[in-house]
Amino acid sequence: MYDTLITGGHLxxxxxxxxxxxxxxxxxxxGKEIVAVGPRDEVDSDAREIIDATDRLVMPGLVDAHMHSSAVLGRGWAQEVETWMASAYAPMLRHSNPAHAPLGTLLALIEGVxxxxxxFGDYNRPMNDLIQSHLQMGSRGVLCNGISALNWANREQWIAQGWQPGDPTPLDEETFQRTFQAEKQLHDEWDGHDDGRIKIIxxxxxxxxLSREMLLEIQAEAQRRGALMHLHVAQDPRENNATLERYGLRAIPFLDSIGLLGPDLIAVHLSTATDEEVDLVAERGARMVCCSNSIxxxxxxxxPIARFKEHGGVAGLGxxxxxxxxxxxxFSEMRATAMYAKIAATSPLPMPAWSTLRSATIEGATVLGIGDRVGSLEVGKEADLIMLDLTQPPLLPVLLEPARNLVPNLVYAETGRNVTLSMVAGNxxxxxxxxxxxxxxQVHRDVTAASAELQAATVDDELALGTPIVRLTRDGKI
Amino acid sequence: MYDTLITGGHLxxxxxxxxxxxxxxxxxxxGKEIVAVGPRDEVDSDAREIIDATDRLVMPGLVDAHMHSSAVLGRGWAQEVETWMASAYAPMLRHSNPAHAPLGTLLALIEGVxxxxxxFGDYNRPMNDLIQSHLQMGSRGVLCNGISALNWANREQWIAQGWQPGDPTPLDEETFQRTFQAEKQLHDEWDGHDDGRIKIIxxxxxxxxLSREMLLEIQAEAQRRGALMHLHVAQDPRENNATLERYGLRAIPFLDSIGLLGPDLIAVHLSTATDEEVDLVAERGARMVCCSNSIxxxxxxxxPIARFKEHGGVAGLGxxxxxxxxxxxxFSEMRATAMYAKIAATSPLPMPAWSTLRSATIEGATVLGIGDRVGSLEVGKEADLIMLDLTQPPLLPVLLEPARNLVPNLVYAETGRNVTLSMVAGNxxxxxxxxxxxxxxQVHRDVTAASAELQAATVDDELALGTPIVRLTRDGKI
Structure with missing residues (x-):
């Protein structure tokens, strides 16, 4: 007798x-495991709990392979701006309250689930605190704290020494040691928690x-622990400028020169990569995460997710x-990824629905190093799955023969509204x-208070910087 | 005493x-009219029905300025294909059952509402039948039947005479007369119905x-009746080829040469227009509809909606x-329009949220010729409005001072899920x-049956044409 049988839906x-x-x-x-999957008449019907999936679609849960969850407290703060980091995002981050971070993470997980x-591939500080939200929600997490030698608190000091926005940022050994130490502690304490539901990378x-030496030290530690590395790669022209100045190479060739481009690397963004650099990352076997709406x-x-995949790379969405x-x-990332790829190429063919859906499921899981355990409905894998209502737009009508429209409508039309059930490891x-x-x-009440506090703390910086959203508000445009 | 008071929300x-x-x-x-709008403490609180809008956003209902509603029976049928019309859409349209059309329209209206x-700016045949769905839903309609001299039923005959896909299509006088007559009847019978809720253009x-003479005859009739014209413009290279061959001019210069580009024209798409042609359409005072996801x-x-608006044009979304x-x-069109414009220009600045939201509301209403009656919340206008829940993602958190995040989140994040109430003309x-x-x-049951019938009728054409969705289905890709 099974614990649970989900029966009668399309899979x-x-x-x-x-x-x-x-x-x-x-x-x-x-328990947490899928023990049978197939046509209904080939699966025993004896179970403690039977979930009727008539007029439902059953599929693997989606994978968000790269996110900064707690920043959701500043949702909608940063757009319509040419210098996003300097003029919009950094002023907020600088004032974010670590005590509020787990609350932001919880809100982001609510939205995702x-x-x-x-x-959730959550890249976020202070992960040692906000991991509590991942534990509470019951969702699967592939988490890291983030290691950096950048200390924005020293910004006034840099400026006094002649630093300007766009210049390489000075590296601070103490900040590196502190964040590296936090990452190691995180791994010590939480990797494999709850029978593997929480994984630390x-x-x-x-x-x-980070300097070359710092990167190599992190790589050695990660390899020693058998952990993947989750790295922003070619995300900004500033990054290429910095590695060119320090090592005479653009970011991707520099990373390759020190042996960082390999199968244990999750390379996020690649937005400034040349075609040749994209191909190189794919050839080295590194995994990609594409954050279409964000970038x-x-x-x-x-x-360049379409090119990366055409060159044999495995890519997830974030x-x-x-x-x-x-x-x-x-769902928004799927539609965006499929459509932006077409707009960028002036062709209806790049990133077809099926390939995009694979990036949101099995490829996303593979990118995060858990493709052997989730990402598909398969005997022996853990039961991470979702159900969607097929009786409502935009998944209605359902056509089956001779052509099916389910996957195109999931990718090009569905928004997440039709999700009726979500299960992680059988729960x-x-x-x-x-x-x-x-x-x-309760989250609504707490988030409203925390966001107001964050904004109040940020006001002076915003006004000093002329953050566009402040001007637009004053002009009655938003 | 008011009939209805919506109070306590942000507007x-x-x-x-x-x-x-x-x-x-x-x-x-x-009745159907807005008689007061403002801060809560400036509006009387005496009303027969009071709607509590605490934690809600109240705004004008959205305008879908161009749609072909009944085709929703083939949702998800046509993508991943280079020749969309010939290989994917036309085979289905050819077999569409007029008896099923009102059902398709009803499903599309359900999704929209x-x-x-x-x-809804619905461009669809046979409108004399499917108008019943607009009447039933209670939504506002700016409707036309569509006038064309194209008769796909003659396709085999054209081919026998040497016609090839991409060639200008022969024009059929009888088809023109029949569809023109249907449009006039539609206008006679329904224009202004239900105190103006239904408008016929x-x-x-x-x-x-259509030939030059046909276009001019339609224009004369529309002007006699004071009706706008709703025309696909520069939608396809085939269109430019045809007008070049027949009149020695590309489509937009041709339309201008016969006086069709003017304030009574709704120009849909402009997707093949050159920059100069876009500017010309804006300068002539014609209105644009941008169908971002479709194109x-x-x-x-x-x-080119960003350019069209920068040149002073008024543009809606469809x-x-x-x-x-x-x-x-x-909501999907807003996000797509704002984002595709950025991707196409490689800049974060085109189509900011506020401009996009205007295109979805007051500009869309203006495009359809009803901007004096709906599209904004204003005393004397009709009460077409919606409410959205601000206590849930993606509209949570709400920030108000010194910067508001409501409009960016409506445009870049909201999917329609948070809409809790929709009112048309006070109902x-x-x-x-x-x-x-x-x-x-009931619609779910009926649509499922009708779609299956439509697909069965289309099977042979699809197989003969090698429609991609059939191949993708066989390959297990969708």
Whole structure:
């Protein structure tokens, strides 16, 4: 007798090299594991709990492979601006309150889970505190604290020494040691927690925010622990300028020259990479995360995911941060990724729906190093899955023969609204608008207070910088 | 005593040249008309029905300025294809059943209304039948039947005479007369129906599907009746080829040469227009509709709405058709329009949130010739408005001072899910997931049957044409 049987829905198992469609299928679960998956009449019907999936689609939970969860407290703060980091995002981050961070993370997870995400690749400080939100929600986390030698608190001092925005930022050994130490502690304490639901990886920030020696030290430590590295790569012209000045190479060739481009690297963004650099990252076997909405709103750029995948690379999708995106919704990322790739290429063909859906599921899981455990509905894998209502727009009508429209409509039309159930490791964490482990009304109240406090703390910086959102507000434009 | 008072929410009135934000406001309604709007303490609180808008945003209903509603029966049928019309959309249209068309329209209206649209610029045949769905839903319609001299039924005959896909299509006088007559009848019978909730305009299809004389005859008739013209303009290279061959001019210069480019023209798409042609259309005072998701998926092209607006043009947004889009959701169109414009220009600045929101509301209404009656919350206008929940992602948190994040989050994050109420001409047509006048469960059953029938009728054509969706299905990719 199974613990749970989900029966009568259509399945997208994501097995094989397509989407693994099964009409009128069933998924059986024991403990956290999938023990049977197939057409309904090939799966035993004896279970303690039977979930009727008639008129439902059952598929793997979505993977958000790169996000900065707690920044959601400043959602909608940072857009319509040419210098996003300097003029919009950094002024806020500088005043963010570590005590509020777990609250922001909880809100980001609420948004993700209600919209079908079950795994979060969260890159965020102070992770030792905000991991509590991941534990509470019951979602899967592949987490890091972030390691950096950048200390914005020294900015006035740099300026006194002649530093200007766009220049390479001075590196601070103490900041590096402190954040590196925090990452190691995080790994010691939490890696493998809750039977593997929480996994800790290492997060060197970027090639310009760490020295060669620091990067190599992090790599050695990560390898010793068997942990992946989660690194922003080619995210900004500033990064290329810094590595050129310090080592005579652009960021990607520099990373390659010190042996960092390899299968244990998660390379996020690649937005300033040349074609040859994209190909090099793919050839080295590093994994990519594409944050389409974030990089689109920040730079007006579509990252090179289509080229990366055509060259054999494995790529996932990420929501990045809500001040600049402005959401944590992988359905939005799917539509954006498929469509921006077409607009950037002036062709309807790049990033077809099936490839985009694979990036949001099995490829995203593979990028985070858990593709052997989740990302597809397969016997022996853990039961991370979602159900969607097929009786409502935009998934209605459902066509099955001779052509199916489910995958195109999931990618080009669905927004997350039709998600009715979300399960992680066999546990239902969301069903019909209700969260198993979170009081959303309380989060609403707490978040409202915390955001107001954050904004009040940031006001002076915003006014001094002429942050566009302040001017637009005064002009009655927003 | 008012009939209805909506009180305690934040308002985006869309008055003036921005978004007309009012904190803690109220809207009072008598009959179909707004009789007071302003801060709560400046509006009387005496009303038969009081709607508590605490933690809600109140704003004008969205305008879908161009759609082909009934085609939603083939949602998700047509993408990942270089020749969308010939290989994907036309095979389906050819077999569409006029008896099913009102059902498709009803489904499209359900999707639009649940996602905040209150006005639909529906371009669709046979409008004399499917207008019943607009009447039933209670939404506002600016409708046309479409006039064309193209008869796809003659296609085999053209081919026998040497015609090839991409060639100008032969014009059929009888088809023109029949569709023109239907449009006049539609206008006779329905224009101004239900105290103006239904408005009929004239829909010449495109410069290549009608001769010069036909276009001028339609224009004369429309002017006699005081009706706008709703015309696809510069939508396809084929159109330029046809007018070049027939009249020695590309489509837009040709239309200008016969006096069609003027304030009574709604010019849809402009996707193949040169910069100079875009400027010319704006200078002539014609209105534009931009269908970002549709043109993006069909051609990988972003229409020139940013340039058109910078040159003083008034532009609305449209969802076009669901086989190629794949939804009827103006929140999706807002995000797409703002983001595709940035990706196409490699800059974060084109189509800022406030301008995009204006195109979805007051400018969309102006495009359809009803900007004096709806599109903003203003005393004397009709009460077409929506409410959105501010206690849930992606509209949480709400920041108010010194900068507001509501408009960026509406445009860049909201999907329509947070819409809790929709009102047209003072009547509530949707509230908390329920439609006043439509049985959604019945529509689900009927649509499922009709779509299956449509697909069965189309199978042979699809197989003969090698429609990509059939191949992708067989390959297990979708």
């Amino acid at each position: 997208l198992t994501m097995q094989g090299d397509g989407v693994g469609f099964i009409r009128d299928g069933a998924v059986a679960i024991e 209600m919209n079908g995400t079950t795994t 290492f997060g060197p920030h970027a090639a310009d925010f 689109g709103i920040i730079d007006g750029v579509m990252p 929501s990045d941060q809500a001040p600049g995106n402005n959401s944590h919704n992988i 239902i964490i969301y069903r019909d608008g209700h969260f198993a482990n979170v009081d959303v009304a | 985006l009135t869309m008055q003036g040249d921005g978004v007309g934000f009012i904190r803690d406001g109220a809207v009072a309604i008598e 649940m996602n905040g649209t209150t006005t 004239f829909g010449p299809h495109a410069a290549d599907f 993006g998926i069909i051609d990988g092209v972003m229409p 969802s076009d058709q669901a086989p190629g889009n794949n939804s009827h959701n103006i 509530i047509i949707y509230r908390d997931g329920h439609f006043a006048n439509v049985d959604v469960a």
